Amino acid sequence: MGFRRIAAYAPSGVTALGLGIVNGVFSRYPDRPAFQTVICAERPGDLRTDLGLTLRVDHGPEALAGADLVLVLPGDGFRAQPAEEVLDALRSARAEGSVVAGHCTGVFLLAAAGLLDGLEATTHWQYADELAARHPSVTVRADALYIDHGGVATGAGATAGLDLCLHLLRREHGAALANRIARDLITPPHRSGGQAQYISAPIPDNGDDQRLADAIAWARENLHRRIPVEELAAQALMSRRSFARHFKAATGASPHAWLLAQRLDLAEQLLETTDLPIEEIAHRIGYSTATVFREQFTLHRGVAPRAYRRTFTHHLTTPGTCLQPNEGQTRPPLPGLLAAVAMSDPTRTA
Secondary structure, three states, X not given: OOOXXXXXXXXXXXOHHHHHHHHHHHOOOOOOOOOEEEEEOOOOXXXXXXXXXXXXXXEOHHHHOOOOEEEEOOEOOOOOOOOHHHHHHHHHHHHOXXXXXXEOOHHHXXXXXXXXXXXXXXXXXXXXXXXXXXXXXXXXXXXXXXXXXXXXXXXXXXXXXXXXXXXXXXXXHOHHHHHHHHHHHOOOOOOOOOOOOOOXXXXXXXXXXXXXXXXXXXXXXXXXXXXXXXXXXXXOOOOHHHXXXXXXXXXXXXXXXXXXXXXXXXXXXXXXXXXXXXXXXXXXXXXXXXXXXHHHHHHHHOOOHHHXXXXXXXXXXXXXXXXXXOXXXXXXXXXXXHHHHOOOXXXXXX
């Protein structure tokens, strides 16, 4: 059924950015699913935000029951002992089948509820060591943007909450809807969970950044062909070694991983919005055979291309006609972090 009812838990000192992300992604518009979004807190009444403003909340933790998606928002009171009724509500929601997700300091509440025991999780890099110390049963990945285990997902800090929400939306409703909402919000439609949270070494301000941007734009326009890294480096007027270093600093990924992610993203859009044969889609994203495309798509998306198409598209009779995503169906959960970070191309030619 996808996500219909979204319950966002707002802790004390909830961040205005977190509230804005929920509103931006799950607002009700004519061209979106009829999301029913509710904000709840430890108890109904006035709630202070991180800006010192007062938010009127009409629902307590009982509002988590029956939600398709529970979002735990970050707040500045995450070091306080959480109320047992909130922890119980989170455990119950997960036990009843809700997808439960949190980002930044909201991840601490998921860990306190025991929902992350034995799992990998991420949070804002500034709080990663503290999360690991307080919850040793959780494997903390400070370098991940978000980690999806299907029923439980965690995200890093600040705008990574937007990446996490768009990822979950993409997973349940398809790339077309997620891309449309990202376009409305003027944000990149998809950043993989394995992407680094931040860039520690900025690109020198000597013209390399513009050449790199031009090379990236060129690559996006040439996904239909095999692109050796040497050719990408030549587009940027750099040596392969220098290009790889600058590219990783700018994108958080190697050229091979980035190109593979771009190809698979384009494949999702073509599967959802056209009825092109699988062989033609493989050709358009740079694979010489449909067999290799099927293997790569299944490995990194956790579902075969034809099954993905059946999940997210309506039947058409005219070849090449644009399709709309089927927003009433759901996609099998991605296989967690492995789907986000296992992006090496065994051919060594992106």
